[in-house]
Amino acid sequence: MVHLNGLSAVLALASLTAAQCGSGNPDAKVTGGGNSFTATRGSTNLYSGSDYRLAIQRAVDSIGEGQRVSVMASGNIGASTITITSGKTFEGCGTITAAIKSGAGAIEVTNQASVSIPYLTMAGSTYFGLRFSGTRNLTLGQINFNLDRGMGIRFDRDRAANTNVRMDTITCNGGTSHCVETWNIDKLSVGSVIGRNVGECGLLIQKVTNARIGSVDCENCATGTGYAALRFANEAGKLNGAYNTNIYVDRVRARGGGRGIFCVSQSGGAEIASIDVANTGNNAILLENCYNVNIKGGTVSGGGEVRLAARSEFANSRDIAITLRVDGTSVRESPCTVNKTKWNLSGNGRRNICT
Template identity: 70%
Template sequence: MAQFALSLLTALVALTSVAQAQCGSGSPHATVTGSGTFTANRGSTRVYSGSDYRAAIQAALDSISTGQRVAVMASGSIGANTITITSGKIFEGCGTINVASRSGRGAIEVTNANDVQIPYLTMTGSPYFGLRFSGTRNLSLGKITLNLSGGLGIRFDRDRAANYNVKMDDIRVTGAGSHAVETWNIDGLTINQVIARNVGECGLLLQKTTNARVGLVDANNAGAGTGYATLRFANENGRLSNGRYDTNVYIDKVVSRGGGRGIFCVSQSGGAVINNVDLANNGNNAVLIENCYNVSIRGGTVNGGGEVRLAARSEFPNNRDIWITLRVDGTSVRESPCGENTNWSLSGNGARNIC
């Protein structure tokens, strides 16, 4: 794993280099300033002045070219509308962008675009999707803070074009009614950390995502009263194009407190290594692995909460090639039905009913 740690560190150093300076520092090519009345300038040229915060932001974005940067210094509300970022543009949300729900749409969207960067963003409100992506290549998200009162934080679409080489640094989501971060159809994903607090569903949900490397997933009260989890793999996550489940999804650490499940792997997902877990008082399963292949949890602790469970639905092939090394206290461990090539290394006082 030393090679993985080194490669992840290298990737994250490259990712965060764009966000070393303060938001809006230096000489952005375009800016949005004001309060109540907003002004968008590209250099010395005014491209918008008026009361429409979203229009000011969009005008600034539309005024710049590939490789150029917009800094939104003003705070305001865009309502139930969408900001669109096209290829090669750098968007810094230095103020607070308040949003409302636009059915099926994101408050900020990047669609069929390459080399977009969002080094900074602070968002409030209740969007349908805070940020929505599809068909991206070389997308880079830096320090993203979503203090929401509903909706879903970051969404990569299920039924639209795939994404390649996505990088995220520090993603912090509170108050989402759904997932903090949900991915579909990504080949090549690097995340430093996802921190989720009081979200309705998952902290990080990976689906049909391959070649992924994640540092930390940390959630408190994610998916309370549901079967969702701090970290969930679903819908053939980790399944390579050749149909194999060679290891290609690497998670360094998962921390989960309360909420629903801690870790959940389901629906023919796999090819995953989780180095370390710290799970406590999850209301549903601490760990549930169901119809997954080549999954390894290499260490950590489970304290109280729901059981550690290996299960299977009849419509999919049974679990296969599972390795679990854990200290389990205050809850039970159960394997039913018996999987194929299940390997347990357990300590702690948790009751065991395993094959």
């Protein structure tokens, strides 16, 4: 895997969304507002009426691979789903408001290749805002959620896996579940995930390999829960049966909320260059049954303890390295990890670690 530094990764992804939403000559458009929407493809009228979702779907269905639809109008799709197929570019230039459709996404891409969503703003309540499975070469650009309830982005657990997923900046304000939940992805690149008052994780990584994450920045994510700003779970980083480093994270910032960083259930193969975690309500960091995790620097201030732990049903944690300044909270290792944790600690935090 080719490793870009954080700035290069973000710039590479940002170049995908450099043009203004709806600029130039999109192949299809949705315009209007209120209770009157029009979908057009060139000079052809595809739909005129009060059904915002239908106008969008007609526009999407009218274009082919390599073509673009721009939704200029804002409106409410209700408890329904927009589907996008291979090779299409979908721009949400207005605000798409949704209502909960149980078990479904407001926008879905299933078993498709080379779909691009360079812009999207979604509001309201969702079961899943964006739902993906079986995708190849999926690109997400500037995606913004302002949610009352629900989840932002979901890659399904029990459907086909995904390959080569790229995200630029995903921002979630509100919502009662995760901002971004990933399952079953090989080759994942993320510029940044920004969470504000999100009910559960900022970014949740599960059965993901070969990942490059620029930053996760959370304020009040997962308050009152065991979730975290950044969580690795369910064999994240397990590659060809081993845990050689293949997930790289440049920076994690967490303020308040639940946990800062949480690694659990036989995950690992992860390197985090820098962290800035303060005043979490639960553990600042919890590594539990995780393998080959290296936190290379940063600070923890106040909040819950930094903890290395293990459950009996999984193999003990091993090959852990942590360099941190810890102030105003404690550091605890119990039980001792395999291959002796490499601690490099400073600060006034009380320590109960294996030596």
